[in-house]
Amino acid sequence: MNSKITTEAIEILKKSIEELESSKGSVLSGVQKLSRAAQILSNEKVVIWCEIQLGNSKYTEVLEKYLDTLIAINKKKSEATEKSCKEAEDNLIELGLIKAEHYSLDELNAKAAKSGGGYINIGFVEEKYADLVRRKTGNDGTYYKSNLNNHLNYVRKAAHNRATLLYNSLAFSDDLQTSFDILKNQIDDKLLDLNPELAEKLMIAFKGVANNNSEEWSQSLTTCRRFIENLADFLYPPREVQKNDRQLGQQQYINRIWAFMDEAIKSESNRELAKSHVDFLGAYLQKIHKLSNKGVHASLSRVEAIKTVFHTYLMVADILEYLDEDMINKDDVLNIHVASLDELQSFLDISKNAAKEIVKLRVQKGKLDPSDLLTIRGISTKTVSKAEEMFSFVAID
Template identity: 25%
Template sequence: MADQSRSEHILELAKELLDDIELSRTSAESLILKASRLARWVGSEEIRYWLKLEMGGYNGSNEISIKYMGITGRWLNREKQTGYWGPLAQQEAAIEAEKAKLAALRTPDSSGEWASVAIANVTNAMTQASNNISRLSGIRTRVLAQLHAFVSEIYYEKQFDSLSESIFERYKSDVDSLIAESCGDVLEQIPSVMSRLAEGDQEAISQSLTTCRRVIDSFADSIFPPSEETIEIGGNQLSLAANRHQNRINAYIHQRIDSNTRKKRFRQNLANLYDRVSTGVHNEVTVEEARALFLNTYLLIGEILHLPSNDA
C-alpha cells in the first residue's frame, strides 16, 4: 500500500472509530477489534497488548495487565488480587444480565410476619444489582475513555499530517514550476541531494551538502549571471564576479524589494546557509541537520523566486 493510501486508511479508520465510540453505534467487541486493527498500523506495543487483554481477558502475571486493571477500575481488592479479569465484552454482558435481573425484581405484595423479610430481600437484591451495574458501567466507561484518547490522538495527528503534506505539496509544486522556468539546472540537481540523504552515511551526507552548495551557486548563475560590474547595496560596492554568488543573489533581491529589513533577513539567511553547507562538507553533520539544510535551501530559493519582477 502506498504511503498516501496508508495514511488515508488510518485517518478513515480512526474517524470511523471515533464516531462508533461517540455515537454508541456498535458493540464493545466490535470496537476493540476495530481498534486493534488501528493499533497494528500505528499503536505502541503497550496499546496493542492492552487491546489484546480487552479481547481475551486480563492476567496477574504481566505488568501491563496489572497496570490496566487499575486504569480501567477493575480491582475489587488489589492486595488480594480480586477483580474483574474478564474482557470488555464480558463486562458488557454482565451489565445486561444485571439490568434484566433488576427489571424482573418486584417488591412482594404480601403481609404477615414474613412480609418484612421478603421486602428486605428484594430491596437488597435490587441494591446489589444496581451496585453491580454501576461498577461494571464504570469499567466500560474507563475502557472507552482510554480507547477514545488513543484514537483521538491518532486521528488529529493524521489530520495535521495530511494538512501539512497538502500545504507543502502545493507549495513544492509551485516552487518546482518556478525553478524549472527560471533555473532548470537547479531542479536537475535536487534528486541527487535527496538520494544521498537517503543513504545516511557520512560520505553521502558530505556529498549532499556539496551538491547543496552547487545548487546555490547554479541558482545565482541562473537568476543573476556574473559580470564585471559592481552594485551598491547599503552603502557598499559589491562585486558581481563569477565567484561572488551571494553578492549576485543579494543583487537580484535588492532589485525586487524596497524593505531594508527584509533584504537584511534574506542576506543573513543566505550567508548562514551558505556557511553551513560549506563547512558541513568537512565537518561531521547529522543526517537530520543535513536534511534541514537542504530543506532550508529549497525554501529560500522558492521564496526568492516568488519575489515580484519589480517592486519599485
C-alpha cells in the first residue's frame, strides 16, 4: 500500500479513536472519521457499516424490513413470516451486507428499539439524547433517554473496535496483532461495558507509555495508581470491618481488591496467581508514589512504566474473568460527587436550592454519605433512598 495513503489513514484513525474514547467526544464525528479512513483503505465492509450508522437508506430500509420480519417470526412463526425473512436476507446479501459485520445479533438488538432511534442517523440520536438531558426529561413521547444512550454506547464501542483493528493493522509492520494487542483489546472492550470511566483511565495509561515523552511515562504510572484505586472502589467499596487481618478502608485499595478476589475466585491456585499481580502492582506503585513525591519523575524509565501498565492489564484480565455477568452489564450510575445541579434536581425531584446545598456540602466535606443529605432542608428520608438508588456515593479523586 502507498505509504502516503497509509500515513493519512493512520492519522484519521487516531483522531477517530480519540473522539470515541473521550467522554466529551462525538460518536457521529468518530464514525465519520472511521468512514473516511475506510474509504481511503478501500475497506468496503467498514464503509458499509459506517453508512448504516449514518442512516443511508440504501441499507437501512432493507435492514428495517429484515428486523421487522425477525420480530414477526418471534411473535408468530409461520411459513409466510419465514418466507418474508428469507427474502429480506437475500436482499441484504445482494447489497453486499455480511451478517457478522452488518446485521449481527448485537447490531440488531441495538437498532431494534424505535425509542432508541433504530436505523436513524447516529448524529440525530446523539442530538436527541443531548436534548433530553438538557430538558431534564426521560422521554419526549417518541424517544427515551435510556434507549438512546444504550444505542450510542453500542455504536461508540463498535466503531472503536473497528477503528482500533484498522489502526493496529497499519501502525505495526506485521499485519498480525501481537498477543498483548489481543488481550488489551478484549480488556478494553469488557471494561467499556463495565465502567467507561475506568476503561478510559486504563487506555490513557497505555497511550502514555506509547509516547516518547518521559513526563508521559510518569503520568501513566500515576494514572495506573488512580485506576486501581477507582477499580477497588467499584469492586469492593471501603468499609470499617477487617478481612483476614487486613484493613478495608478508603486508603487500603490493594487490600480491598484482595478481599474481592477472596470472595470471587473459588480456585485457590487461580486466586493466588491473581493476587501476585496485585501484590506486585501495590508494592511497585507505592515505591513510585514515594519517588514522585521526591521529584524524581525523570529517573523513571520507560521500561518501568510499560511493565506497570502491562501488569495492570494482566491483573484486570484476572478480575474480569470472575466478575458476575450481571455486574458487567449493569447500567452506568451517576456519582453524587460530580453530578450537576440539573441532574441532582431532576433525578431527586428536589428544588434548585436543595441541589445547591448538596453541592456546597460535598465541597465542604469532600465525601458524602447518604445520611449527610438529611442535614439539608427539604430533603427527606424518601429522597435519601432515591439518592442511594440513583447515585453512587463512591469518592472520586
